Amino acid sequence: MAGREDEERQRTSGAGEHAGWARELLEHLRPAGRDLHRVVAWLAGTAHATVSLQDGTGRLLAGTRLPLDEGLVADVTSGRIASAALEDRGRHLRLVPVERSHPARAAVLAVARATPFDRRVADIVAHTAQVMELLLAGHESTAAGHRLRRATADLRLAILQLLMVEDTVAARRVAAGLWPGLLDTDTACVYVVESSPAERDRLAEECVSATEEQALVVRCPAVDGHVIVLAPRDTAGRELRSLVGHRPGVFLGGSAPQGLARTAAAYGQAVSALAVARFHPQKAALYAERTRPERLMDPAELHDWTAGVLSPLDTLPHHTRAELLATTRLGLEFTAVNTAKVLGVSRNTVRARMDRVESLLRTDFADLTVRAAVHLALNSQVGLAEPPPGAGARTGAARLTGLLSGPALRTWAVDLLGRLDPDGRDLRRTLRTWIAAGGNAERAAQKLGMHAQTVREHVRSAEPVLERELLAAGSDLYEVVLAHLATGALDQPLLHGTKPGHPDSTVHD
DSSP states (O other): OHHHHHHHHHHHHHHHHHHHHHHHHHHTTSGGGOOHHHHHHHHHHHHTSEEEEEETTOOEEEEOOOOOOHHHHHHHHHTSSSOEEEEETTEEEEEEEEOOSSGGGOEEEEEEESSOOOHHHHHHHHHHHHHHHHHHHHHHHHHHHHHHHHHHHHHHHHHHHHHHTTOHHHHHHHHHHHSTTTTOSSEEEEEEEEOOGGGHHHHHHHHHHHTTTOSEEEEOSSOTTEEEEEEOSTTHHHHHHHHHHTSTTOEEEEOOOEEGGGHHHHHHHHHHHHHHHTTSTTSEEEGGGSOOGGGGSOHHHHHHHHHHHTGGGTTSOHHHHHHHHHHHHHHHHSOHHHHHHHHTSOHHHHHHHHHHHHHHTTOOTTSHHHHHHHHHHHHHHHHTSSOOTTTTOOSSOOOHHHHHTOHHHHHHHHHHHHTTTTSTTOHHHHHHHHHHTTTOHHHHHHHHTSOHHHHHHHHHHHHHHHTSOOSSOSHHHHHHHHHHHHTTSSOOOOOTTOOTTOTTTTSOO
């Protein structure tokens, strides 16, 4: 009787110990505890052993490296033997395979002890190997998912970059494999959603979900907090507005519908609208919601003037011309570094392309009035792809002075700049001088007899009044420059090598 009671007590004690270490081991499968290194450390402490986990090539995955016989490791990882147990120079060693989905990725768990392996420790090693197998499989699945998401994101960016340089054929070909029919459209809108960089990844996923994967959603390579959405469907704008409406610190800017070949221009429009959205109570704005100076110009005259300004590029091959125009359009909106990131080229390439355009137009992009005029021509080329009625009918060349002299445009310019008059600091004078100085606060300060920081503060103070970003060169600034030109507050720009002060300064020789 005493013997049977003692035997029963030992079985109960063993079961209790098994339940204890098994519970600890299973804890490592919980989401918060899935760490291979922690499992190895637990095994080493529980088995009073040195533990090593390595793959078939000998690469240490976790634990402490042990001197192992390569042939024996190969036999275990290949499955030629199920496991190995040996005594070597006073240490007891056990090798257990950690099976994985592919033989080339098989691993081996090696455990070395100063004392022999009893049944308890052998069971712990065997069960730990199974847990490691699950963790490794989960890690591979997670890594594969990450690689797939990264590849998909890279593919989306590549499609956008092809559209930015007007290569719609290649863009459609790339998109057809994963998103059939996505770019089977003549027009699309581009939206830019702005958030904090920390929120950007989650916001991008929500944009994909909100548009039901019927839009091209790209994490902007230039601005960490921006998500770019190219949406062929009309409903995407409403879906994105609903998405940003209830989220603090999130804003939305959208373009007017554009042909796919005009994606670069649409992107510039969306960024411009985003600046308005920051001052808008609904935190969203569309490019068409604001009166643009080109909308107040005679369409036929604007078309003819644009054709004249860009005519030096007409002799170039179509692809080269499109590449130069797309790069310059973005380069006038953003810095060379950010333009390079958006297009997927080097900043030296961006500068070289813009230098070439600058040379062909025989002008100087350091002059803000020149930049504003060329920007107007590039955007007009997008908006007036088809010649409007009356285009090409006039006998003389179209001139910028004529475009800017219309009563509607002049009224718009006077009203816009007139918003600055109530401020006693004479913001209007500071802004005019700053523009004439090429946006350089130091040079403007010298002319005005004030500190450069004061110039910057005046310009910054004008931004909410005009509802336009000025310190960041782009569409907003160029509109204000055109307003100054329309009111005669600034001299006309020099294009095609004309002489300063010439009334037809935008007509080529």
